[in-house]
Amino acid sequence: MEAKIGTRNIKSIFFKGIIVFFAFLITVPLIIVLLYIIKQGASQINWRFLSHVPAPVGETGGGIINALVGSFIMVMLAAVVAIPVGMAAGIYLSENPRTRLAYYTGLCVDILQGVPSIVVGIVVYFWLVKPLGTFSALSGSAALAIMMLPIVIRSTEQTLKLLPDSLKEAALSLGVPYHRVILKVIVPCGFAGILSGITLSIARVIGETAPLLFTAFGNPYLSGSITKPMESLPHLIFTYATSPYDDWHNLAWGASFILLVFVLTLNIITKVMTRKWKVQL
Amino acid sequence: MESTIVRAENYNAYFGDNHVVKDVNISINKNEVIAVMGPSGCGKTTFLRGINRMHELIPGATAKGKILLDGQNVYDMNAIYVRAKIGMVFQRPNPFPNLSIYENVIAGYLLNGIKVSKADKDVIVEKSLTSAALWKEVKDSLHKKGTFLSGGQQQRLCIARAIAMQPELILFDEPTSALDPISTSSVEALFHELKANYTLIIVTHNMQQAARVSDRTAFFYMGELVEFDDTKQMFTNPTDQRTQNYITGRFS
Numbered sequence: 019m020e021a022k023i024g025t026r027n028i029k030s031i032f033f034k035g036i037i038v039f040f041a042f043l044i045t046v047p048l049i050i051v052l053l054y055i056i057k058q059g060a061s062q063i064n065w066r067f068l069s070h071v072p073a074p075v076g077e078t079g080g081g082i083i084n085a086l087v088g089s090f091i092m093v094m095l096a097a098v099v100a101i102p103v104g105m106a107a108g109i110y111l112s113e114n115p116r117t118r119l120a121y122y123t124g125l126c127v128d129i130l131q132g133v134p135s136i137v138v139g140i141v142v143y144f145w146l147v148k149p150l151g152t153f154s155a156l157s158g159s160a161a162l163a164i165m166m167l168p169i170v171i172r173s174t175e176q177t178l179k180l181l182p183d184s185l186k187e188a189a190l191s192l193g194v195p196y197h198r199v200i201l202k203v204i205v206p207c208g209f210a211g212i213l214s215g216i217t218l219s220i221a222r223v224i225g226e227t228a229p230l231l232f233t234a235f236g237n238p239y240l241s242g243s244i245t246k247p248m249e250s251l252p253h254l255i256f257t258y259a260t261s262p263y264d265d266w267h268n269l270a271w272g273a274s275f276i277l278l279v280f281v282l283t284l285n286i287i288t289k290v291m292t293r294k295w296k297v298q299l
Numbered sequence: 300m301e302s303t304i305v306r307a308e309n310y311n312a313y314f315g316d317n318h319v320v321k322d323v324n325i326s327i328n329k330n331e332v333i334a335v336m337g338p339s340g341c342g343k344t345t346f347l348r349g350i351n352r353m354h355e356l357i358p359g360a361t362a363k364g365k366i367l368l369d370g371q372n373v374y375d376m377n378a379i380y381v382r383a384k385i386g387m388v389f390q391r392p393n394p395f396p397n398l399s400i401y402e403n404v405i406a407g408y409l410l411n412g413i414k415v416s417k418a419d420k421d422v423i424v425e426k427s428l429t430s431a432a433l434w435k436e437v438k439d440s441l442h443k444k445g446t447f448l449s450g451g452q453q454q455r456l457c458i459a460r461a462i463a464m465q466p467e468l469i470l471f472d473e474p475t476s477a478l479d480p481i482s483t484s485s486v487e488a489l490f491h492e493l494k495a496n497y498t499l500i501i502v503t504h505n506m507q508q509a510a511r512v513s514d515r516t517a518f519f520y521m522g523e524l525v526e527f528d529d530t531k532q533m534f535t536n537p538t539d540q541r542t543q544n545y546i547t548g549r550f551s
Contacts, residue, residue, distance in 0.1 A: 182393070184393040185393060185395070185396075187356075187393070188394075188406075188457070188460075189406075190356060190382060191382055192383065192406060192410060192411070192460070193379045193382040193411065194407075194410040194411055202409075202410045203397070203410065207396055207397050209397075297397050298444065298447075
């Protein structure tokens, strides 16, 4: 018996060693990628980089202001549409989980989540770009909104499902009408979770290139018009990184760095906000 | 002069095909403390939730018959109005976790969007918390979240929240079953004080509690109201064999 316990201990130490090793191993590529982007990109960042449009071939300097503004406008527009719609659908799914509509909605959300982003892009191309006759920021936003929807819906649903029924009963027993129960009790109590879903979905779509390729297309000039083609960070990285010019490569590295900082900041904000607004049940 | 506040007439409640409350007729007077007891699954909670129309919120739940509140059938009234008029305290304390103690007490006004001046709110909060025997303990931390309180304090906060709406009738659904003995006794002591201004209907599976706090007791068994009598009478000399069996512990 004594001897057996000895081998058991060795086995469990061995097993623990293996999982620690792999947990460590997966952080290595991530850190290498991050360091490489920082090394290549951080040196590009200066005021000129953030405030100017890209320079034409042959000229040095130039910046990515068109892509920064474009990404901001398109993501905000997408969020304005996707967040209310997604929250409403998420509330419905958590409130009426057993209805037929909920079943099919849930199924659609799962499928939508699995649709490759390029397919979303092509659908929007046929729905908006072709009928309107032009690439536009609007169609880019539409594609991004479709990408955001499943994340917002599921995170809202999952968060609200965790709230105890007793909370709803407490409000209903005070004679509070249903819509107020949802808006004043259920949503505020699940706010931290919903918010983290929203920021995650923004972080997700801000790096999407494929749905923008043939919707917003890209634009080497600064444009604020949503009916015209618009540049975005990932699209700028794509076009400039695949170009044959060193200056343009540097621009792409700088833009990658900015995108990285953006996503990282969003994630940190999410973590902080979730902790701050978490409602203790 | 005793006056009836709640009267059930041939009240039946169902969950789908499951007949949970069968033909209940009962008449409850103002300022009485009524205990409703019976074994698990006897329909006592369902009956209670029928009074303020919380029963029908469960999918598939239906009800037949009348429940008269001050002579008016609650099933002819707007459910939201009925629930605002009748207070309810649940098995587990359920203060709103996103609201402070202060806001929890006036939650009925806050969530319904009823405008009340700051001065009036202060009065309502102090009065309700005093009636719920909680004022002394929380008066210095009114703006802390209600969920920081102990279980017993939370339950009294929920009672204060019900009182704040100035109901005539307060329903208690096993209000002490999630509480420790000390908190239980503080809530029970409260029942005696609340009696002066309110009518209380308390569902309990605890016979001793029914005996301690109530004026009259209703005994439910298998969905039927078996016996409804003065508590003393019921515990010393029950008329129905089933009540006798229950009280003497032959089943529970």
